[in-house]
Amino acid sequence: MSESTESKRLLSHVIAESACSLKYEHLSPEAIQAAKLFWFDSIGCALGGSQQEDAKILLKHYRAMSSGNGKATAFVCGFKTNPVDAAFLNGHMIRAMDYNDIYWKADPCHPSDLIAAPLALCESEGLSGKDLILATIIAYEIEMRLCEIGRPGVREYGWHHATLSAFAAPVAVGRMLNLTPEQMVSAIGISASRTFCPGAVTAGKLTNMKNTVDPWAGRIGAESALLAREGFSGPEHIIDGKEGLFAVFHHVQYKGQPASFDGEALVKDLPSSPNSRYRILDCGMKSFPIEALSHAPLTAMMKTVKENNIKADEVKEIKVEVIARAADILGDPHKYRPTSKETADHSLPYCMAVGLVDGMVTPLQFGEERIRDQSLIPIMDKVKVVASEEFEALFPKFQPSRVTITTNDDKSYSTRVDVPKGDARDPMTEDEIAVKFNALGSDVIGNDQCEKLQRFIMSIESAKKVDELLELTTARA
Numbered sequence: 001m002s003e004s005t006e007s008k009r010l011l012s013h014v015i016a017e018s019a020c021s022l023k024y025e026h027l028s029p030e031a032i033q034a035a036k037l038f039w040f041d042s043i044g045c046a047l048g049g050s051q052q053e054d055a056k057i058l059l060k061h062y063r064a065m066s067s068g069n070g071k072a073t074a075f076v077c078g079f080k081t082n083p084v085d086a087a088f089l090n091g092h093m094i095r096a097m098d099y100n101d102i103y104w105k106a107d108p109c110h111p112s113d114l115i116a117a118p119l120a121l122c123e124s125e126g127l128s129g130k131d132l133i134l135a136t137i138i139a140y141e142i143e144m145r146l147c148e149i150g151r152p153g154v155r156e157y158g159w160h161h162a163t164l165s166a167f168a169a170p171v172a173v174g175r176m177l178n179l180t181p182e183q184m185v186s187a188i189g190i191s192a193s194r195t196f197c198p199g200a201v202t203a204g205k206l207t208n209m210k211n212t213v214d215p216w217a218g219r220i221g222a223e224s225a226l227l228a229r230e231g232f233s234g235p236e237h238i239i240d241g242k243e244g245l246f247a248v249f250h251h252v253q254y255k256g257q258p259a260s261f262d263g264e265a266l267v268k269d270l271p272s273s274p275n276s277r278y279r280i281l282d283c284g285m286k287s288f289p290i291e292a293l294s295h296a297p298l299t300a301m302m303k304t305v306k307e308n309n310i311k312a313d314e315v316k317e318i319k320v321e322v323i324a325r326a327a328d329i330l331g332d333p334h335k336y337r338p339t340s341k342e343t344a345d346h347s348l349p350y351c352m353a354v355g356l357v358d359g360m361v362t363p364l365q366f367g368e369e370r371i372r373d374q375s376l377i378p379i380m381d382k383v384k385v386v387a388s389e390e391f392e393a394l395f396p397k398f399q400p401s402r403v404t405i406t407t408n409d410d411k412s413y414s415t416r417v418d419v420p421k422g423d424a425r426d427p428m429t430e431d432e433i434a435v436k437f438n439a440l441g442s443d444v445i446g447n448d449q450c451e452k453l454q455r456f457i458m459s460i461e462s463a464k465k466v467d468e469l470l471e472l473t474t475a476r477a
Contacts, residue, residue, distance in 0.1 A: 011239040011263055016184035018270040019138050019171050024130045026271070027137060031278035032461065035136045038101060040457045041285050041433050042094045042112040043075075043473060048363055048440030049096030050076040052341070054208040058092055071124035076444060078474040083120035087173075087222040090116035091215030097363060098211060098345050099289035099440075102422075103144050103282065105396045106153030107161045108292060111140040111283060113214040114169045117222040118176040122466050129463035131176060139172035140280035141271065151260040155325070157252050158199040162213040166195035167239065169221020170228070177225050184225075189234025191217075191224035192245070205334045206342035239263075285422040285433070288361050291346045293326035295420035296401035298351055298361060304405055304415040305356060312357045314407045317382050320348055321402040323395045324387040331385030337377070341366045349380035352403075363440070394418070430458070445475050 049055055059077060062085050072086035073079070075093050091113055094100050100112045118135035121127070146164040147153070154163055170187035179187060195217050201209045228234065238244045240263050249259040271278050288295055297320045304310065322330070326348075335347035344350045344366055353376045355361045364370070391400040398418040406412045419425050428436075434454060441450045453472045460469065 010185075010236050010241055011266060012185045012188045012236050013181065014267045015142060015171060015270075016174075016181040016188065018267070018272070019142070019175050020179065020181045020184055022134065022138065022175070022272065024134045026273050026276075027134065028271075028274045028276065028278060031137050031271075031280055032133055034278075034280045034283075035133045035140075036458050036460060037428075037430060037433060038112055038140075038280065038283070038285075039115070039136065039460065040430070040437060040454060041428075042100055042115065043453060043457065043469075044433070044437030044440045045095075045097060045100040045112075046075045046090060046093035046116075047437075047444045047473065048099065049093035050444060052096040054211065055089075055093050055096050057208075058089060058212075062089060072120040073123060073470040073474070075470070075473045076475050078470075083124040084219055084223045084226070086120040086123075087117035088215055088219035090119065091218040092212060095211045095215050097289050097366075097440075098291060099286050099363070099436075102284050102286055102292040103147060104292055104399070105144075105148045106150035107147040107155050107164060109143050109147045109161050109165065110214060111143045111168075111280075114139045114143060114165060114172060114218040114221065116215070117169055117173045117218040119466065119469075120222060121173055121176045121225075123470060125177070126465055127176065129460035129466060132466055133461055135172045135176040137278055137280050138175050139168060140283060141278060142171045143168040144279040144283065145266050149262045149266050151262065152254060154249065155199065156254060157249065157259060158203075160197040160199045160201055160213055162195060162197040162201075162217045165214050165217035166192045166220055167245070169218045170224045171221075173222045173225035174228065177229055179225060179229060183228040185236045186232065186234040187221075187225040187228035189236055189238045190227055190232065191221045191234070192238045193234060194224075195220055202329065202346065204332060206340065206346055208342065210342045210346075239266075282424045284420075284424050285428045287420070287422045287428065287432075287436075288351075289345060289363050289366065290351050290361065291330060293322065293399060294330055294346075294348055294351050295422070296399045296417045297322055297326075297348060297403050298355055299420050300401055300403040300415040300417040301352055301405070302355055303417070304403055304413050305359075307415075308405075308413045310356075310405060310407065310413065312379060315356065315379070315382060315405060316408050316410070317384060317404075317406040318352055318356070319384045319386060319404040319406070320352065321386050321388040321391065321404075322348075323392050323400070326401075327385050327387040336380050338371055341368075341371065344371045347380075348385050349383040350376065352383050353379035399423070445473065449476075 070081040072083040330348040338344040
């Protein structure tokens with residue numbers, strides 16, 4: 001901490017040099033395939049997300065702020081604008097339903113929140129599908145590494161992971177723009193200087209900002225990279241130098257010890273060849289449109305109900321054992337009386353209750369009328385969320401949960417799930433993603449375009465430009 005900026009090689013330089021030297025030819029076939037699958041999943045999420053009220057508010061706002069003559073396209077509506085605004089609008093659509101990818105170690109993240117930014121620059125700069133894949137894999141690599149290195153992680157101090165996303169987004173966009181290492185360092189410094197996000201956006205009663213802060217980090221990353229290309233400078237010591245990320249958190253105590261980060265792990269074995277291990281292979285997808293730590297308990301409950309043919313009116317209690325942070329995020333008092341989609345999809349009581357009654361948890365379960373259905377309240381009150389020390393010791397390698405359903409005749413049925421469907425250890429196949437994609441997109445752009453989009457995305461490395469991708473996401477009148 002006491003070393004001067006001049007006496008050590010700062011981490012932003014190491015990251016910048018690695019990203020700038022990485023080429024498409026250095027990527028592994030597995031990483032390339034994963035990038036395409038995550039784009040397939042993300043576009044599906046965006047098609048569904050475009051129909052959310054907050055996405056419509058943002059689009060109305062940016063239409064009013066723009067001439068509509070830009071070179072980047074907003075999904076579904078086809079609105080033309082500048083790449084910074086397009087990065088934000090499209091990133092928010094990907095995120096709006098909380099249905100996109102998930103990676104959770106010391107901190108959580110949704111790397112696909114950031115990939116709309118390189119897409120916007122890819123379109124506006126006339127770049128290829130290979131360029132987009134490279135930038136996508138870089139976005140996943142840096143974002144996921146940042147979420148591994150906290151001891152214990154910024155989430156534990158009340159900060160949102162968008163704080164970390166602001167360090168990753170400009171790296172992906174900067175590679176898309178072919179920045180020099182020096183420009184990339186400035187892009188990181190510009191972006192991260194402006195985005196420290198408190199955890200209030202995902203605590204207690206939730207608002208539209210819950211799904212907005214991380215795409216906003218993508219927007220800032222895009223603008224920062226563009227500014228750096230023009231010669232605008234940013235602090236190179238923003239990560240591990242004077243009053244940078246590490247220094248700021250070092251002032252915070254956690255269980256009697258100062259907060260810390262493993263800076264060496266951030267840059268250890270950065271991938272550089274087809275034989276390297278790319279982090280994107282370790283990221284998961286969501287099979288339910290809900291908060292990540294809800295997946296294991298919901299999977300456990302649905303399995304228990306199905307195997308034992310349990311009906312909602314037979315249930316006396318649903319005991320849900322989860323890790324402490326899941327209990328804190330998903331089981332606080334506000335979560336027992338959700339009044340918005342944002343709170344409902346972060347509410348274990350609601351997700352368990354509606355899953356028990358409806359036999360499924362899909363986007364249909366998060367309409368305003370269903371959320372406000374008073375008949376669900378007595379069932380939500382039967383859900384008891386308990387923090388488990390046993391499970392805490394297994395996280396983040398596993399996401400354990402045990403659900404015990406007690407029926408009115410005092411019989412108990414219990415199921416434990418450590419790895420939810422969609423985790424990298426139990427990944428969704430292209431066919432399974434297609435089911436999700438079509439469910440989200442068919443009413444928005446039609447079945448025919450959904451099929452064409454799948455074919456284009458899964459062969460995007462052969463595209464000279466990405467214009468057709470944006471055209472296929474646009475709903476026909």
